[in-house]
Amino acid sequence: MNESYYFRTSDPDYIRHAPSRLEILSKAFPTIITQQESEHELQRLIHLLKLKGSNRCYDVIAQKLRQCRNGSPCNSLICPHCQRERILAQLAMLHVLPENSAEYVGVVLFFNKDTQTPPPWKNTDALRAQIGRYKQRISRVLNRLGYAGPATGTFSMMRHMPDGPEEHIFWIPQLCLFLPNDSTLIKGLKAHMSRSGGAFVDASVVNTPVIVLRYKDPARLLSCALDPAWHTTDYTLTDKDVLVKSRMEPLKGRTLLKSLLALDSLGTNIVSFSFGQPPGKVP
Structure with a gap:
């Protein structure tokens, strides 16, 4: 994976990205949420769930988001990284072009x-x-x-x-x-x-x-x-x-x-x- 696709992190195991072909496609669509933006939103949601969640259900969701990995995506509907990957996958499947x-x-x-x-x-x-x-x-x-x-x-x-x-x-x-x-x-x-x-x-x-x-x-x-x-x-x-x-x-x-x-x-x-x-x- 080319390092230009990575966002900065102190722990390489926490890097989260879409498959290479989708990351290449993302370069043609600058309005799509970036990896950095997805990670920022992910951390915001985890913080919100941990800070204000009053029952175990919120802890379970926060843990699910925290454990989202390239080889084992959490596939949660609210996960920004998984959502970004869904958008890119649809762009590829529908053959959408930037100029169209x-x-x-x-x-x-x-x-x-x-x-x-x-x-x-x-x-x-x-x-x-x-x-x-x-x-x-x-x-x-x-x-x-x-x-x-x-x-x-x-x-x-x-x-x-x-x-x-x-x-x-x-x-x-x-x-x-x-x-x-x-x-x-x-x-x-x-x-x-x-x-x-x-x-x-x-x-x-x-x-x-x-x-x-x-x-x-x-x-x-x-x-x-x-x-x-x-x-x-x-x-x-x-x-x-x-x-x-x-x-x-x-x-x-x-x-x-x-x-x-x-x-x-x-x-x-x-x-x-x-x-x-x-x-x-x-x-």
């Missing part, structure tokens, strides 16, 4: 009808089943729209913080997809997500059911589509009860800890969405 930014978009689907007030970690079994139903539903929609694939993405949760009483806090499930920049496909997804009151959070509050992300770097789009982290956003309502959201922010404190526990429990296979065959692959 106009060919791809990120499409975020909001499942407004399934808005929930209890925090998602209260019942991860229910969330697991819910995501399973979403996978079947979106796969059927893509088939009906005549799209053969590939499509890849990740389910996550968004906490909405109102400008009123705290008891009005709610969570909305969402799916971020990495898709070709096909206007017919995007319109079809928008039509499906908007049908039968799909834009309504409740009887009065309206939330756009689909947004489209466009970045110059396709690796940035794919990183968004593969990001499992739960986020929070403040919001206000217009005179017509339409959500006006502020900038999305990461969770913090105890809420972040509980989300990490839930995500580690769910695992990559549950929150990941995959449809169709990668380019050049025969079914």
